Amino acid sequence: MKPQETKFEFVYKEIKQCILDGQILPGNSLPSSRAFCDQFHVSRYTINRVFDALREEGLIEIQPRLAPRVVTRQDAPNSSDTVTEILKQKDSILQVYQTFALIMPSIQVFASQGCDIEIMPHYKQAMKVSRLGLSAGGWRPSSNLGYDILRIGGNSLFSELYSTFGLYNKLTFFTEKCPYFSQHFLKGSVSVTGVIIDILKGTDPSVKYDQLTEMYQRLTDSIESTLDYLSDVSPECSAQTNLSFSWNPMRGQDYYHSKIVDELNRKIGLGEYAVGMYLPYEKQLASQYGVSLSTVRKALSELEQRGFVKTLNGKGTIVIAPDDTRSHQLALNSGYAEKALRYLHALQLMVLIIYPASLAAAPRFTKEELDQLEDKFASRGSVYIADMFEAILKHTTLEPLSVILSETCRLLDWGHHFACYPSRKHSIPCLNKQTIKAFQQLREGNAGSFADGVADCYRYILFRVKKYMVEKYKFNNAAHIRIPEKY
Structure with missing residues (x-):
């Protein structure tokens, strides 16, 4: 398994990267420690440790009762070095924008439906930029407004993902240090910030979707044109350094035993370990995952608490079907309630992102691959959408999109408890029928209908799980989870 990243490490890296990339300019204050606690879901002690580390590096100064302030760097790279670094990452940066536009x-x-944008914390600053131009604060106020809207939308995965894009898009360079980009994308008298605000204030979701898609595609085209121009004027910078995109919504909580629980949970939910089967022995699991026996036992203990397995002395750990009583007890547990909400948020996100991913992947399927998928769908007792997802992921060529899809799917592993038990007999056949319908559209070359069908599968899961959690377990937080509509 990959080494675990501590809460301190991921918060430190992200805040430092924001400073180095110019997202927070010298002389400006960082958000308060309370704001960072809310953003990263960590304690104030962790944030204060991060502030101390950044101060020791000479990136911020700290004064009593004031938010830390970013200081001017003495070792700031010159413009030619910056261009060289950008061109080394040319392909990776372009993929970030292509994924963002998708x-x-x-x-x-x-997130913006029913949202009063004018009461957002950064609305007035963004409006000032739209009137006075970039000199009134550059791209930052409008970007911060976008973050406000996603954060207020109720799904923390949206704002976390948005922040991650900000760590990789090098937007400060393009808007403030690259005249070619400013002359092309930012040309004309119409304020880009004003256009975005007007779009988000709209009431027709389909119109808003089309307008944002057109704008972000134009942004992506301008970035590509700018990178090509820089390559032409700096031909010596041809070597590429892969900038691996990373998004881990479980950062700081990604413990070894939790990974094992999620993996075994997924296999149980998909039927790889059916009821009545024994899991591999503890030593086998320890060897498979590269962890200690105590870590394996902790994972098995948590699975047993969930009601998935039972450990029998001298025999091993056997898979069992959870009963309603155990499920109801779990739903009342605050820790599991938090995970349940995270699962619903992941389903919400998957409904929104699987459509463009499926649409992009559809033309890349070969006849042989379609035949293989059809054979898999003939297997009894399996969950077809899992095979379909893996096939789509295989044909996802944008690395950032592949990472986002994989991590979102990993969050869904936990929810097989709700998706498959105890209503499995009804929900899985219906879900499989919807998957087959989507597959048939793929067979016939109808990429749009195929993508709609796959999104409908996850929409159906969200509907069923939400309904069951509210009606059966009285999990009232689930009642507020909206099901995304088609745009």
Whole structure:
């Protein structure tokens, strides 16, 4: 398994990257420690440790009762070095913008529905930029407004994902240090910030979706044109350094035993370990996952608490079907309630991002691959959408999109408890029928209908799980989870 990243490490890296990339300019204050606690879901002690580390590096100064202030760097790179670094990452940066243009319109439209944008914390600053131009604060106020809207949308995955894009898009360079980009994308008298605000204030989701898609595609085209121009004027910078995109919504909580629980949970939910089967022995699991026996036992203990397995002395750990009593007890547990809400949020996100991913992947399927998928769908007792997802992921060529899809799917592993038990007999056959319908559209070359069908599968799961949690377990937080509509 990959080494675990501590809460301190991921918070430190992200805040430092924001400072180095110019997202927070010298002389400006960082958000308060309370704001960072809310953003990263960590304690104030962790944030204060991060502030101390950044001060020791000479990136911020700290004064009593005031938010830390970013200071001017003495070792700031010169413009030629910056261009060289940008061109080394040319392909990776372009993929970040291409992914952003694919998935962010639907996320922003969904989050902004019914939202009063004018009361957002950064609205006035963004309006000032729209009137006075970039000199009034550059791209930052409008970006912060976008973050406000996603955060207020009720799904923390949206704002976390948006922040991650900000760590990789090098927007400060393009808007403030690259005249070619400013002359092309930012040309004309119409304020880009004003256009975005007007779009998000709209009431027709389909119109908003089309307008945002067109704008972000134009942004992506301008970035590509700018990178090509820089390559032409700096031909010596041809070597590429892969900038691996990373998004881990479980950061700081990604413990070894939790990974094992999620993996075994997924296999149980998908039928790889059916009721009545024994799991591999503890030593086998320890060897498979590269962990200690105590870590394996902790994972098995948590699975037993969930009611998935039972450990029998001298025999091993056997898979069992959870009963309603155990399920109800779990739903009342605050820790599991938090995970349940995270699962519903992941389903919400998957509904929104799987459509563009499926649409992009559809033309890449070969006849042989379609035949293989059809054979898999003939297997009894399996969950077809899992095979379909893996096939789509295989044909996802944008690395950032692949990472986002994989991590979102990993969050869904936990929810097989609700998706499969105790209503499995009804929900899985219906879900499989919907998957077959989507597959048939793929067979016939109808990429749009195929993508709609796959999104409908996850929409159906969200509907069923939400309904069951509210009616059966009285999990009232689930009642407020909206089901994304088609745009």
